[in-house]
Amino acid sequence: MAEITYLGHACIRLRGREGIVLLDPFDRSVGLDIGKPTAHIVTVSHDASDHNNVAAVKPMKEKLFVADGPGEYEVNNILIRGTDTAHVGADGKKQGHNTVYVVHLDDIAFCHLGDLGHTLTATQIDEIGEVDVLFAPVGNGSWVMKPDVLTEVISEIQPKLVIPLYNDNPQQGLEGSDLEPLETFVHQMGMKDYQVHEKMAVSLSTLPREDEETQFAILKPVSAAA
Numbered sequence: 001m002a003e004i005t006y007l008g009h010a011c012i013r014l015r016g017r018e019g020i021v022l023l024d025p026f027d028r029s030v031g032l033d034i035g036k037p038t039a040h041i042v043t044v045s046h047d048a049s050d051h052n053n054v055a056a057v058k059p060m061k062e063k064l065f066v067a068d069g070p071g072e073y074e075v076n077n078i079l080i081r082g083t084d085t086a087h088v089g090a091d092g093k094k095q096g097h098n099t100v101y102v103v104h105l106d107d108i109a110f111c112h113l114g115d116l117g118h119t120l121t122a123t124q125i126d127e128i129g130e131v132d133v134l135f136a137p138v139g140n141g142s143w144v145m146k147p148d149v150l151t152e153v154i155s156e157i158q159p160k161l162v163i164p165l166y167n168d169n170p171q172q173g174l175e176g177s178d179l180e181p182l183e184t185f186v187h188q189m190g191m192k193d194y195q196v197h198e199k200m201a202v203s204l205s206t207l208p209r210e211d212e213e214t215q216f217a218i219l220k221p222v223s224a225a226a
Contacts, residue, residue, distance in 0.1 A: 001016075001106060001201050001202065001203040001206075002014055002015065002016040002105050002106040002108055002110075002201070002202055002203070003015040003016075003199060003200070003201050004133070004163070004199065004200040004201070004202065004219065005199050005219075005222060006163070006165075006219035006220065006221050006222065007022075007025075007026075007032075007034055007037065007221060007222055007223045008026070008030070008032040008034070008221030008222070008223040009024070009026045009030045009032065009050060009165070009166060009221075010023070010024040010026065010045070010050070010051060010112075010114065010115070010135075010137060010165045010166065011023060011024050011025050011026055011034060011223075012024070012110075012112060012135050012163075012165075013037055013039065014103060014105055014110060016078075016105040016106040016108075017106055018076050018077045018078045018105060018106070019039075019040035019041065019060065019075070019076045019078055019105075020038060020039045020040050020041070020060060021039060021040065021041045021042075021043065021078065021080075021103050021105060022037055022039035022041070022042045022043075022057055023042075023043045023045075023101065023103070023112045023135070024043065024044065024045050024051045024052075024112065024114060025037070025042060025044075025051075025052070025053040025054060025056050025057055026049070026050040026051060026053055027049045027050060027053040027056070029049055029050055030050050031225065032221065032223040032224065032225060033223055033224050033225070034053065034056050034223050035056070035223065035224070036056060036057070036058045037056070037057055037058065038057070038058045038059070038060050039057050039058075039059070039060060039064065040059070040060045040061060040064070040065065040075065040076060040078075041064070041065045041066075041067065041073075041075050041076075041078060041080070042054050042057050042064060042065070042066050042067070043066075043067045043068075043080065043082070043099075043101045043103070043112065044066065044067070044068040044069075044099075045098050045099050045100070045101070045112065045113075045114025045115060046087075046096060046097065046098045046099065046114060046115060047068075048115075051114065051115070052068070054066055067080050067082060067101065068099075069082055069084075069099055070082040070083060070084040070099055078103065078104065078105055079103075079104040080101060080102070080103050080104070081101070081102045081127070081128075081129070082099040082100070082101050083099065083100045083101075083102075083124055083127045083128050084097060084099060084124075085097070085098045085099065085100050085113075085114075085116050085118070085120070085124060086098055086116075086117060086118060087115055087116075087117040087144075098114045098115050098116055098117070099114055100112070100113050100114060100116060100124075100128060101114070102128055102129060102131065106203070107204055108132045108133060108202060108203070108204060108207070109129070109130055109131050109132045109133070110131075110132065110133045110135070111128060111131040111133070111134045111135065111157065111159065112135045113134070113135065113136050113137055113153070114137070115137055115144050116137065116144070116145060116153065117144055117145050117149075118145065118149070119149060119152050119153055119156065120153060120156050120157070125156050125157065128157060131157050131158070131159040131160075132159060132160050132161065132202075132204070132207055133159060133160065133161045133162075133163065133202060133207070134154065134157060134159035134161070134162045134163070135163050135165055136150055136153070136154070136162055136163070136164055136165060137150075137164075137165045137166055138150060138164050138165070138166055138184065138185045144166070147184055147185050147187075147188035147189075148188060150185075150188075151188060151189070154214060158214070159214060160207045160208045160209075160210075160212075160214060160215065161202065161207055161208065161214070161215050161216070161217060162189075162214060162215070162216045162217070163200075163216075163217050163218070163219055164185045164216075164218065186218075189216055191216055194216070194217075194218055195218070196218045196219070196220050197217060197218065197219050197220065198219075198220055198222070199219070199222075200217060200219065
């Protein structure tokens, strides 16, 4: 069973039998203090201070492994695949490139979209592969996809569980932030009643079956205000 903790902004911490993976650590520019979380592996979706603060992460061993671009990685039996995508426009010419990561931990495929800003090509969908849990950013389309585009991406990937990113964060430190409030995502997804979780523990037996509808979960950021 793998434990999911939402540190805020786009940062997720996954703890499983094989180790700990931290995805997209941020700096204080987002208005939150990530502290000094521990991990064996860090993934960086793109080179921006609110996604690449590797220096804040304390290694569980002598050296921290950093995945910072497309490709395949294997550390401590944890498999990671990075797929090249973009912020806005599939060619990446407008706002730069972005890496979507799939992390295989405790027999579960976790997918972190980073700051994906567009629907996926057939090649990208094939490369991403089967996804159990999807971490998805919600924006207004200038850097991060709008909720209606996210709906299309969810249909393309077909995960069992979706957890939105950037929710419940005032973003007081980010100028020109294009993030949408959590209510926008909730309304777009048709979620009438929902619970906010401090943490989540998931296993293949607790996730929806392949013949069941995709479920949604809201996690509360645990990082303190900067």
